[in-house]
Amino acid sequence: MTTPTPSPRKIVLVTGASSGIGEATARHLAAVGHHVVLGARRVDRLALLVKELTEAGHSAEHAELDVTRLDSVTSFADAALARHGRIDVLVNNAGVMPLSPLDALHVQEWNQMIDVNLRGVLHGIAAVLPAMRERGAGHIVNIASTAAYRVDPTAAVYCATKFAVRALSEGLRQENTAVRVTVVSPGFTQSELADQGGDVRAQSAARAATEQIGLPASAIAQAIGYAIAQPDAVDVSEIVVRPTVQN
Template sequence: MTIDKTAIVTGASSGIGQATAKELAAKGYHVLLAARREERLVELKKEIERDGGSADYRVTDVTSADEMKALVEAGLEKTGKIDVLVNNAGLMPLSFMNKLKVDEWDRMVDVNIKGVLYGIAAVLPVMEKQKFGHILNVSSVAGHSVSKGSAVYSGTKFAVRAISEGLRQEIDPSHEIRVTIVSPGAVETELTSTITDEDVLTAFKQGGEMKMLQALDIANAIAYAVEQPAHVDVNEILIRPRQQP
């Protein structure tokens, strides 16, 4: 397989990020895996290579602008360009506002908003110089509507959508740079493991049975957007389980 395209995926150690990395690698991208859990990244790199793909990894904290810049610089080493950035890293410690889980609020703002901004800041100058590229920012159904317990999380995901749409409008129309917002609904991932509010967890259990989306479902949607012709900009994909209201 000839490798002449590079994709960076943050939050690649599990869930949507892991599935997306595998999917893009299968489609001929050299994938640079980014997350904090090195042992997971090492295993994913081996798995991609066993399947005939190309991957490297870099332990990265998306809340550090310097580390995100270093990540993009590392991505340039393989093919000399960055074709795709998937800003996927995110946290979802849902809680009711009166629990005052301020530390969790701060962490969500840092990862879900600043992490996206730092990814954009690191890759946009490269893509503007290239005059092509694709930035995909993972928002959420919670970035379209707010429910009890999701106030702060929804706030961060509404912000991702606003930032993405603003960026899309600012792109030089002579450049083939695309921006896509991906808004998943309920997906079977590790995200809910960060919830510490027992009342929210109880509400989840009372929500009834629903066939959840799998991480691969979102990876397929991302791959769909990436594989469109250069003149086609898939602005937003909202994808949820059929049974989700």
């Protein structure tokens, strides 16, 4: 997907920016001229990324962020708003995917997925929506998944959170005429999602599929850039990006 003629420089907040789609999005948006404000728990990675971007002549900054805590997300957004006077775009990207069959009863991991994948998105919306509505402009990009459109064994809770993100995004879109809302749903994408937690066999299968057919994270970053670059009156509501061989 090719990004249209570059849009004016925007202040873009990206959650989960220390790896995978978040990192690729930071690189892509900074390279096309936006100022990126990067948040994640792994501050050491963020610092290295921001150093690399700024040394390349791009505009970036970072802050520690835990999307499961409303106060952390609010502080992240408020600090950016105070420094720059506006927030043009929020990319709600942070996510986890510890796969396991339901009868394994990995309740702690179920709660983690709810906290990060769904509650984290809600926290992001709560942190930026009032200022965007007051200004009469803004764009919220929520990262869902092709798991928001189908359910697979071992992924029931993960799919549930992503179905919810898709539903939430559509509700937010319908409630707002000045704030644009986009849900981007990646298929198998090269990232660290399948590297932690979950059932050993399920996670191994997910990693093997990703290694075999996974898209580079930059493909998703370009889709996000495309949506952001559209004119203010154009809302790209949903983008599904999957490998051509993914069923």
